[in-house]
Amino acid sequence: GAVVSQHPSRVICKSGTSVKIECRSLDFQATTMFWYRQFPKQSLMLMATSNEGSKATYEQGVEKDKFLINHASLTLSTLTVTSAHPEDSSFYICSARARGSNTEAFFGQGTRLTVV
């Protein structure tokens, strides 16, 4: 399958700082990217959907000013957690899909964020 690379795999930051997570599609053009958050022993929860060149669409309850999503190119999307707090500690996963009505969405390896 196609490769989606997510970086960093783990990050620890201090409370109040911002953290940027990158999601890259390595061998295809990702017209749509999804960002998920997963708490321990819970399901992946969709945070937002972004289409290349457009503003992201956020799910209900997700603060768009706190979780900044940029999808400026067909191979890169970034999620920035601004003014992070310990309750933002979680596993963040992106997925990307190419153009087309029936193209699979491939997942990145995930980023473990710990805010201390």
Add this chain to the structure above:
Amino acid sequence: QKEVEQDPGPLSVPEGAIVSLNCTYSNSAFQYFMWYRQYSRKGPELLMYTYSSGNKEDGRFTAQVDKSSKYISLFIRDSQPSDSATYLCAMTTDSWGKLQFGAGTQVVVTP
């Protein structure tokens, strides 16, 4: 009530046994159903993708969808220790659009 319910387990089976996993859901608009495998601290990997009701087989894996009961299953035959992982069901109303995931079932296959 969650849209997708999945028993978190853990489910422990001996090597060679059949692993039986299932999810129930409440939204009758779901048309596409997936099963993912997720190893610890890794991203999910797609195992099976099915559309509407019916069975689908791929190697040791069989996926079943019963839309009338809003119930999906995944069976793993001849289980191996390498099958030890968390298995997530997911579903969506429109192909590869917004996916609704179950909580995942942790499976442990003991040698």
